[in-house]
Amino acid sequence: MPSVVYFYHMISVVILGAGNVGSQLCQALDAAEDCEVIQLYNRTEVSNSQLPDHIEFTTKINEIKQADVYLLAIADDAIAGFSEHLPFKDSLLAHTSGTVPLHAIDNKNRRAVFYPLQTFSQNRSIDFNKVPIGIEAESEADLSLLKSLASSLSEKVMELNSNDRSRLHLAAVFVNNFSNHLYHIAAEYLEENSLEFDLLTPLILETADKISSISPEDAQTGPARRGDLETIKKHLALLNDGPKKELYKVLTESIQNTYGKKL
Amino acid sequence: MPSVVYFYHMISVVILGAGNVGSQLCQALDAAEDCEVIQLYNRTEVSNSQLPDHIEFTTKINEIKQADVYLLAIADDAIAGFSEHLPFKDSLLAHTSGTVPLHAIDNKNRRAVFYPLQTFSQNRSIDFNKVPIGIEAESEADLSLLKSLASSLSEKVMELNSNDRSRLHLAAVFVNNFSNHLYHIAAEYLEENSLEFDLLTPLILETADKISSISPEDAQTGPARRGDLETIKKHLALLNDGPKKELYKVLTESIQNTYGKKL
Numbered sequence: 193m194p195s196v197v198y199f200y201h202m203i204s205v206v207i208l209g210a211g212n213v214g215s216q217l218c219q220a221l222d223a224a225e226d227c228e229v230i231q232l233y234n235r236t237e238v239s240n241s242q243l244p245d246h247i248e249f250t251t252k253i254n255e256i257k258q259a260d261v262y263l264l265a266i267a268d269d270a271i272a273g274f275s276e277h278l279p280f281k282d283s284l285l286a287h288t289s290g291t292v293p294l295h296a297i298d299n300k301n302r303r304a305v306f307y308p309l310q311t312f313s314q315n316r317s318i319d320f321n322k323v324p325i326g327i328e329a330e331s332e333a334d335l336s337l338l339k340s341l342a343s344s345l346s347e348k349v350m351e352l353n354s355n356d357r358s359r360l361h362l363a364a365v366f367v368n369n370f371s372n373h374l375y376h377i378a379a380e381y382l383e384e385n386s387l388e389f390d391l392l393t394p395l396i397l398e399t400a401d402k403i404s405s406i407s408p409e410d411a412q413t414g415p416a417r418r419g420d421l422e423t424i425k426k427h428l429a430l431l432n433d434g435p436k437k438e439l440y441k442v443l444t445e446s447i448q449n450t451y452g453k454k455l
Numbered sequence: 456m457p458s459v460v461y462f463y464h465m466i467s468v469v470i471l472g473a474g475n476v477g478s479q480l481c482q483a484l485d486a487a488e489d490c491e492v493i494q495l496y497n498r499t500e501v502s503n504s505q506l507p508d509h510i511e512f513t514t515k516i517n518e519i520k521q522a523d524v525y526l527l528a529i530a531d532d533a534i535a536g537f538s539e540h541l542p543f544k545d546s547l548l549a550h551t552s553g554t555v556p557l558h559a560i561d562n563k564n565r566r567a568v569f570y571p572l573q574t575f576s577q578n579r580s581i582d583f584n585k586v587p588i589g590i591e592a593e594s595e596a597d598l599s600l601l602k603s604l605a606s607s608l609s610e611k612v613m614e615l616n617s618n619d620r621s622r623l624h625l626a627a628v629f630v631n632n633f634s635n636h637l638y639h640i641a642a643e644y645l646e647e648n649s650l651e652f653d654l655l656t657p658l659i660l661e662t663a664d665k666i667s668s669i670s671p672e673d674a675q676t677g678p679a680r681r682g683d684l685e686t687i688k689k690h691l692a693l694l695n696d697g698p699k700k701e702l703y704k705v706l707t708e709s710i711q712n713t714y715g716k717k718l
Contacts, residue, residue: 268683268685268686269683269685291678291686291689309654309655309657309658310657310658310661311658311661311662311665311676313665313669313674313676315668315669316661316665316668316669318661322656322657323657324654324657348654356648356650358689358690358693359644359645359648359650359693360645360650360654360655362644362690362693362694363641363644363645363650363652363655364641364655364658365677365678365690365703366637366638366640366641366644366702366703367637367638367641367655367658367659367662368658368659368662368676368677369675369676369677369678369679369680369706369710370637370702370706370710371634371637371638371659371662371663372662372665372666372671372674372675372676373671373675373679373706373709373710373713374629374630374633374634374637375629375630375634375666375671375674376670376671376672376675376713377629377709378626378627378629378630378671379670379671379672381622381625381626381629382622382623382626385619385622387619387622387623387626389626389670389671391572391587391611391623392572392623392626392627392630393585393666393667394572394573394585394586394587395572395573395574395627395630395631396630396631396634396663396666397663397664398573398574398579398581399574399630399631399634399635399663400634400659400660400662400663400664401660401663402574402576402579402635403635403638403656403659404656405578405579406576406578406579407639407642407652408635408636408638408639408641408642409639409642411576411635411638412632412635412636412639413574413576413631413632413635414628414631414632415554415628415632416632416636417632420531420532422531422532423531423554426554426621427621427625427628430621430622430625431625435709435712438705438709439629439633439705439706439709440628440629442701442702442705443632443633443636443702446636446640446698446701446702447632447633447636449698450636450639
């Protein structure tokens with residue numbers, strides 16, 4: 193297989209899993225130079241109009257083609273079992289998870305990781321160019337192949353061991369999952385009060401954009417940061433709902449403690 | 456004064472306070488049509504190279520000029536006292552705070568509010584065009600004048616009473632102050648582990664951008680949302696630091712409760 197890579201300068205890829213990550217990798221790699229998505233496998237039929245028509249699709253594990261790299265984009269807890277049941281061996285098989293260790297992959301294949309640090313949702317196309325891709329493999333040759341593949345998508349490719357990947361993923365949970373939950377809390381609260389959530393859109397975008405030029409530590413503003421107990425009291429009175437009030441308290445205390453002022 | 460407005464079609468503005476909000480309003484109104492910033496007052500001298508040179512500046516309360524609108528951009532708890540000490544009366548005086556009620560302004564002037572729903576930081580210029588501006592006044596004439604002024608900056612101008620303004624401000628604390636604090640937590644954690652915070656920038660931007668097309672409720676992903684107890688356990692083990700672990704737990708529980716799955 194390495195000779196094929198050398199001859200064509202073209203990395204052949206099969207994508208296993210057509211969920212959000214698999215579908216978007218499929219589109220992005222299909223559009224990239226230096227690699228070719230030759231097949232997309234999914235357990236069940238998929239109806240995703242954004243998937244390129246010309247890419248062969250299969251639901252049959254025995255029909256999976258030979259490729260330079262297999263990208264495994266399935267649920268975390270399915271990685272070990274699925275990799276065990278694959279009908280081929282000695283191939284380069286990279287999962288795309290933030291938390292699953294490389295060693296979870298069955299060792300009949302060459303185990304690796306290809307982790308794009310981004311959130312993927314249906315109907316949102318990601319520009320991979322700025323997306324950091326963390327790669328991990330068991331040999332220099334595999335690492336080099338994955339590096340070429342990742343570089344065809346992104347300008348930010350890095351070696352990342354399983355421990356550091358877990359840590360990055362944990363930090364990602366804070367900025368992505370938890371922030372989004374705060375958006376949701378705000379949306380609910382505004383809806384309860386017949387106010388439009390859309391009014392917050394420019395603020396949300398500026399909050400996110402700001403940290404490209406100011407550290408989040410310096411960017412911190414608001415009643416908790418400036419020790420404005422009057423406003424905090426007013427806000428707590430507005431929040432008659434238990435869970436929202438609890439979150440407000442915990443986050444306010446955390447900010448106050450961070451900046452050295454106690455409530 | 457209304458006749459002046461009518462004749463020149465030009466609203467004269469004095470800005471009281473040259474902090475982040477006052478400075479940015481000064482720049483933006485100076486660049487806008489249909490209004491003219493004739494003076495900027497601040498308690499102390501300021502050194503802000505971004506302030507337009509041609510605008511008269513004063514630190515003397517007795518030298519404040521006559522204007523159609525005075526925009527009061529000072530600390531929340533200074534609004535009442537400062538408005539009391541102003542040497543003029545019967546003028547239109549609008550504060551810019553999210554939480555202070557209109558009635559906090561001394562009633563020797565025509566009280567009003569001009570609230571731009573955005574976060575303002577030093578060295579970041581805000582494009583006011585998309586910034587919602589909530590206005591409140593005690594007469595139709597003043598409301599109309601403020602509406603004209605706000606419309607010269609933004610396409611999103613709305614009447615907003617003091618109660619709804621407080622509620623919007625509270626929601627803004629969730630999406631802005633609290634999200635930014637989560638960015639800070641992530642930055643600290645990555646720094647402790649010698650990983651770059653910059654790696655999260657594309658994720659943070661996409662998380663914020665996504666809610667323009669997907670509701671935050673539908674956009675929610677991550678271990679808490681999908682009930683992935685394995686990953687949650689792993690993350691808690693990685694967080695040996697008390698406060699971060701506490702926040703992780705509280706936010707994870709809140710997501711689980713929101714989506715009907717208990718931990």
